[in-house]
Amino acid sequence: MGYLVFRPPEDISLNGYRIDKVNQYTDTIITFYFGLVAAGLVYFIFKYRSRPGHKAVYDRGDTKKHIAITTAVRLLVFLSIDVVIETISFKDLKEAFCKFPKGNEVIRIEVMPQKFAWNFRYPGLDREFNTDDDIIPAQNQMHISVNTPIVIQIAPWELIHSFYLPNFRIKIDATPGMTKTMWFQAVKVSNYEIACAELC
Ligand SMILES: [Cu+2]
Structure with a gap:
């Protein structure tokens, strides 16, 4: 399927x-449906407009035929958007994101949230x-090894913050009282941004 031009971070x-x-x-399918609905709206406004010889009428759209068409469209939207996205997501969770790596090569890092900053700790x-x-690097610096599974845990401190690594497609909310874990693996050596996706 040809996708729209959308350039996420590397x-x-x-x-x-x-x-x-x-x-x-998600982008492609919702753009498709939005386009379809917008085009339909313009077409019907034009087609049923008030003009000489044709009076515009108010239609409640509650006949059996209308209800059947609406139900069919709803079903189509539900199956082609919700069901597809859920299916892909659950497959991804099962095959990758919830399948935490185990073994000696795994590097564990604790992420300690702080207002407008991130602190890290290695065991x-x-x-x-x-x-x-424990090893604590300078603030806002996290060092990892390439091609090595990294398991991070967010400390359950009294601060709302969101740990975001755009280039790793990782985003976890720091939630007071909850220790959250996630894992990822780098395939390239370089320097990348550590962001926060929630105003702390
Ligand atoms: Cu923050």
Whole structure:
């Protein structure tokens, strides 16, 4: 299917293409339906306008025929938008995002939210957070290895914030009282932005 021109930030993650695919499908299908509805509206306004020899009438659209057409369109929209997007999303969750990597090569990082900033903590050699060998880099800096699964957890602090890595297609809300985890993997070496997607 040919997609509309839409240029997301460069994707350098293993599974980011899945997010892009859902976004592109959503953009394409809603643009198609919007175009269809807008064109129909213009066409019918013109066709049934008041003019000499033709009086405009008010129609409640509640005859059996109208209800049948409306139901068919609703069903079509539900099946081609909602059902398709849900199906792709659940497949992505099952095959990638909820399938957390395990093993010694996994790097764990704790993300500690702060107003307008992010702090990070690495567990050190013992692989446990909150021990003497934890490593804390300079503020707003997260260093990761390429081609290595990274599991991040957001500390459940009293702050609303949203951890956003546009180039990895990763976005997690920091929610007071909840420790949230997510994983991703880089496939390219470079420097990328760490953003916040929620005014803190
Ligand atoms: Cu924020």
